[in-house]
Amino acid sequence: MRSVPLFVLVAACVEPSSGTGSASAESSSSATSQGADEAGSSGASSGGSTAGTDTGGADTSSASSGSSSGDCEVDTDRGSICTSQQMWTDGDQASTLMRPGAPCIDCHADAGGAPLFAVAGTVYPTLHEPTDCYGAAGDVVVRITGSDGATIDLPVGSSGNFFASTSAGIVFPIRADVLFEDRVRAMCGWQSNGDCNLCHTEEGANGAPGRIRLP
Numbered sequence: 001m002r003s004v005p006l007f008v009l010v011a012a013c014v015e016p017s018s019g020t021g022s023a024s025a026e027s028s029s030s031a032t033s034q035g036a037d038e039a040g041s042s043g044a045s046s047g048g049s050t051a052g053t054d055t056g057g058a059d060t061s062s063a064s065s066g067s068s069s070g071d072c073e074v075d076t077d078r079g080s081i082c083t084s085q086q087m088w089t090d091g092d093q094a095s096t097l098m099r100p101g102a103p104c105i106d107c108h109a110d111a112g113g114a115p116l117f118a119v120a121g122t123v124y125p126t127l128h129e130p131t132d133c134y135g136a137a138g139d140v141v142v143r144i145t146g147s148d149g150a151t152i153d154l155p156v157g158s159s160g161n162f163f164a165s166t167s168a169g170i171v172f173p174i175r176a177d178v179l180f181e182d183r184v185r186a187m188c189g190w191q192s193n194g195d196c197n198l199c200h201t202e203e204g205a206n207g208a209p210g211r212i213r214l215p
């Protein structure tokens with residue numbers, strides 16, 4: 001756990017560099033001066049019940065393709081638990097709480113009628129938690145910074161999920177901060193994919209250390 005003041009973390013993260021996009025490096029550091037103000041968050045209410053037809057398995061492709069990440073430290077501890085001790089058991093039933101930890105956008109792209117998200121994912125209390133385990137609840141906010149410098153704060157629902165519509169105007173590549181209480185955990189790398197759980201799997205894929213977790 002890091003408890004470095006916000007401005008230090010942000011200062012390490014101003015340069016769009018990570019190799020994924022053909023992104024312009026135009027993002028100005030003025031976009032990074034915001035404080036860790038608490039935006040509101042809300043528990044989303046679930047609908048539905050039944051249907052234990054969960055077929056989507058956890059992404060087991062763990063990889064650590066040494067991505068250079070500047071000043072970001074990567075935690076390598078292992079040992080997976082479902083901290084909340086609560087599992088999503090309603091399969092692919094439509095809900096804001098659905099399939100915590102699974103790659104939302106990847107599935108929604110193929111699922112007729114599912115909302116189209118620019119950014120979506122799940123925040124967890126710890127680094128290694130299984131798919132469909134409920135994540136972190138409480139006043140958690142995921143702040144997305146677009147390469148145009150604009151930020152958008154996404155509330156985290158009661159299963160840990162957060163999401164933003166494709167109509168939210170987010171300009172890729174993006175970087176992200178998780179805000180909780182007065183702490184922040186930053187992703188320094190600029191990503192051109194908003195499907196956070198594709199990389200932030202139980203074990204971590206594409207260089208990510210594991211789940212998106214609370215600061």
Ligand code: HEC
Pocket residue numbers: 056092093094095096097098099100101102103104105107108111112113114115120121122161162163
């Ligand atoms: C394996 C497929 C799959 C995954 C993974 C998945 N979804 Fe869905 N999602 C669906 C389908 C199918 C629908 C409903 C489409 C419909 O209503 O016809 C849906 C609908 C939704 C809705 C609309 C809810 C409503 O009340 O209409 C939200 C919000 C949503 N998903 C969020 C998420 C989030 C956030 C994630 C990732 C944490 C996620 N989904 C992961 C398949 C998936």
Ligand code: HEC
Pocket residue numbers: 067069072073074075119120121142144176177178185186187188189190191193194195196197198199200205206207208209211212213
């Ligand atoms: C293409 C893969 C990929 C995607 C997609 C991705 N990340 Fe990351 N993430 C990484 C990598 C690699 C790191 C470690 C290096 C760094 O911090 O940039 C990381 C680190 C992080 C960290 C810090 C991890 C820690 O334990 O300190 C947070 C927080 C984070 N990401 C949030 C997000 C959010 C939110 C999204 C979705 C908007 C997202 N990530 C999408 C690859 C990805």
